Amino acid sequence: MELLGLYNYFVFAVLLMIGLYCILARTNIIKSLIGLTIFQSAVFLLYISMDKIDGGTAPIIQEGVENQVFANPLPQVLILTAIVVGISTTALALAVTVRIKEAYGTIEEDKIQEMDREL
């Protein structure tokens, strides 16, 4: 039962591994960027796993309801910020990718390196 309580963190570790592997081992730029989004999403899972409390509910205070147990609002705020930062990075990276395709004709990193070496 102890281990079940830590399952979230195991999944976080596995997703981190998969994301990092995707970034390092794939030469296609868009595949690497998808790996980057998986990598960042894994971190969101870590933070949000910290906010749960037994018997709690979303932190919205309702009139007249006493003794409510609420989940922790702070990690949620942090992850809202992190999600938006992540999509901004992705958008910028995709724009760079489109320009790379126009300039080099390919988005495979090994071919791009070859082209640059010929210079």
Place this chain on the structure above:
Amino acid sequence: MTLYDQLPALVVVVLLFTAPITYMLRLHGFPWFSATAAVVTSFLVACSLAATTITGETIIYEMGGWPAPYGIVLHIDALSALMAMLITGASSAALIFGFKSLADEVGEETAPAFFAAWLLCTAGLVGMVITGDAFNIFVFMEISSLSTYVLISAGPDRRALISTYRYIVMGTVGATFYLIGVGFLYMVTGTLNTADLAARVGQVEDIRLVLVAAGFVSVGLAIKAAIFPLHSWMPNAYTFAPNAVTVFIAAASTKVSLYVLMRVDYAIFQNSITNHDVQLTFFLVPLGVLALFAGSMLAIYEKNLKRLLAYSSVAQIGYIALGISMTSVAGLTGAIVHMFNHGLIKGGMFMAVACLALRYRTVNVANLAGAGKTMPWTMAAFVVGGLGLVGVPLTPGFISKWYLVLAALDEGWLGAMLVAVILISSLLAVIYVWKVIEVAYFAEPRANAVPVNGEAPLAMLIPTWIVVLTGIWIALDTSVTVGLASLAAKNLLGVAL
């Protein structure tokens, strides 16, 4: 609330407020002007903050009026003020210098976007050094990173694009590692305020999580600070960015990540991890030494002048890493002073390179033959900067190496070895600087060389020489920089943030 009390917030608010205005108003020549005005104002505010903190006072400013640890507070001490001065100073110098060179490389169409990004890059870096909240550091780190990507991608060569992409991937992985580290720290302490973290980390029983957090934060910041071997994004990013952009980011951006590394290590982890200093030495000393040798060797074999200077920066960051790893006042003073001095030296040298690039239309060393005669003032500035890299007396480089050697001599046999390393790497620096001097002064221009219209324009030459002369002045009158640096070092080591 007088204006004086609002200064800590103003140093970053001025930049943030001006950025949308710069982007929105599309008048001819306006973007450069508003960006420069905002950055110079921010620089003056930073100088006034430095004047306050040199007395040892620490300024705390509560954002939104909420007290720590519930709200975000700005925490400005001697070190923060010194870094803020470096960042805004480098930014202003690069902007004023770059008026002509940027007009050359960045078109009129993209100018509003470019200068808005410049303002936000400066704002992000300044925001990182003045804040006292660990997550806030991440947010401003991303502001500065994203705007740096935009600035670098404006370079004219198509290799700027692929360099930007590689930097994006490595930079995001680094920032995410930092975020994971902060997540683990939050898990064991329940707070994000740096002063509060420092107090609470010592009370944590499960040391494993703290160690892993320290590991992630260090690796993440090492990637952003271009510490060997995680430096691979840096040489190409510096080489293919527009020249004025290289001046700014070479002087400032990696130093800020080193600053955060120092803060986090000394303020937060020092209290909680036993043998912290041994571990730091074990981790940073080999990397610092490798950086010195690898960086210098790669610089010696490099044909592109900008990339040569970039590899030289990898080596110089090795010096700073060595200084950080020596947990003594002299060592940290040396590291902090070198952050500032190297900013000045490299900034000046990249400015000289930009002048050369403007006239010669190339940065390939072999094609710069005879530059010593056609552009004497520019090359003279370059030579003075090069002497600073070597560490000749009367240059700022000498001051930093002096403190590093002093600190190393206290460390026993390891220290003696480090002194030898420092001396050997200075000799290596002589080699790669001499390489350029030889081509510039003693080689004949090739027969089909492009004719050059003489010396660089005064608008570029004067800022270059101002930076170089400031460097020499700081080498002679060390009271401000060394004063702030040793105060900062004492703060880091003695009292917790």
Place this chain on the structure above:
Amino acid sequence: MMTIVFSLFLLTMLVIVAVAILRTDNLFTAVMLSGIFSLIMAANFFILDAADVALTEAVIGAGISTVLFLSALALTAEHDRSPPVGTWVPLLTSSALGGVIIFATFQAPRLGDPNAIVHQHVAPWYLEKTPELIDVPNVVTAVLASFRGYDTLGEVFVVFIACIGVMSLLGRVRPRRESIEEDEFDKRTDNLRHHLIPRVVGKMLVPFIVLFGLYVQFHGDFGPGGGFQAGALIAAGVILYSLVEGGPRGRELVPEWFSSMLVALGAFTYASVGVASMAMGGRFLDYSVLSHDPIHGQHMGILIIEAGVGMTVAGVMITIFHAFSRRGIR
């Protein structure tokens, strides 16, 4: 009990989808799978009692992110032609990373433990003091907009930079002045006008999506919601219209100059509220001084900055989408 089973199932699905993304060669499949990944992640967040975050991840991760990837895909390549991997360095690095984390998390507090330190220190203060100091039912909005408003300001500027970056990379093109025949126009641009069902249903959905977005914007104080989700929703509505009718008509609906102006105006509004606070004698972003009564000032401050956030996010998403879609017209 059911929640535990459900949550285990969803977490395992996350891993399976991630592995599938890794192994597929077709980039279109990979992008679709990443949309599914975000949606499962959003469901997970909901089970973990993070309603605002679930909404944000669903809209931004599963919605906007997928659209952006597909737009980029249309302009670049369809297949991942990576060489078969003989790379042990990435495998070693990733495994080492995962191993270190699993090793560390054995000492982590178990999920939902009420004695965990994260629930002891700062969190109870927020939950207790929000009704008294800010009087807004959604505590997450209170923390986001007021207690940690400086972070949110930084975040708005991150979004702003993304817009600046995409615009400076993918440029602006002067609008064509020649008038073309309606049929010729339809043939030249990508749209769904000749597919009847998407066209009718899509156009019917757009006003509801925008209305829901506005609801989320203003209701963010009382329920899950706020500027980020609202901006992304409204942008999603406009993007749906552009997908159905074609890029040029979408750009007639929301012109480039308008969405760019929204972007800068939103960021400027947020920074101005902070400067106004300073001008009235408080700290930067201290809303209590904006009005005669601190709580009223807080409400006003939160309303204005959330509006600024919504404007910027909507403007940025629309601008970025148009920048990508315009690049495809030759």
